Amino acid sequence: MLAAIVVLSLMILPTVALTSASALESVPQSLMRGAAALGMTRKGQILGVAVPAARVGIVGGILLALARALGETMAVLMVAGNVVQTPHSIFEPVRVLTANIALEMAYATGTHRAGLFASALLLTALVLLLASVAARIARNPRHG
Numbered sequence: 001m002l003a004a005i006v007v008l009s010l011m012i013l014p015t016v017a018l019t020s021a022s023a024l025e026s027v028p029q030s031l032m033r034g035a036a037a038l039g040m041t042r043k044g045q046i047l048g049v050a051v052p053a054a055r056v057g058i059v060g061g062i063l064l065a066l067a068r069a070l071g072e073t074m075a076v077l078m079v080a081g082n083v084v085q086t087p088h089s090i091f092e093p094v095r096v097l098t099a100n101i102a103l104e105m106a107y108a109t110g111t112h113r114a115g116l117f118a119s120a121l122l123l124t125a126l127v128l129l130l131a132s133v134a135a136r137i138a139r140n141p142r143h144g
Helices: 002-025 029-037 042-053 055-071 074-080 097-104 110-139
Strands: none
Touching: 002 055, 002 074, 029 042, 042 055, 055 110, 074 097, 097 110
């Protein structure tokens, strides 16, 4: 499980970094110049002006990366151990939900197939929840 956490973290880190950098670059220079004119330090300008102004873009990038992480199947399947068990520590193998759906759907019948569809519905609900949080944040931007 630890290997899967590390691999997934490294996979989504560029998405978060690029969207955050893009959001910070889109902060109007007039805001930064105004903060400098008020005598704010560079750290104060970044933390007090740039980050709050770019908050929607930063949070959007984090939510996009989380949605991508929820749907990741093959990379996590290859490093997580692919063992159907409840892990009792972070160092034990595990099978993730998306891999379980992908591997068992071909031969599942009856209630097993219904359980897999319920798992897929749960994943869809989580992605929709992330999308609604992103929409709420985008609809109600607060600066500063």
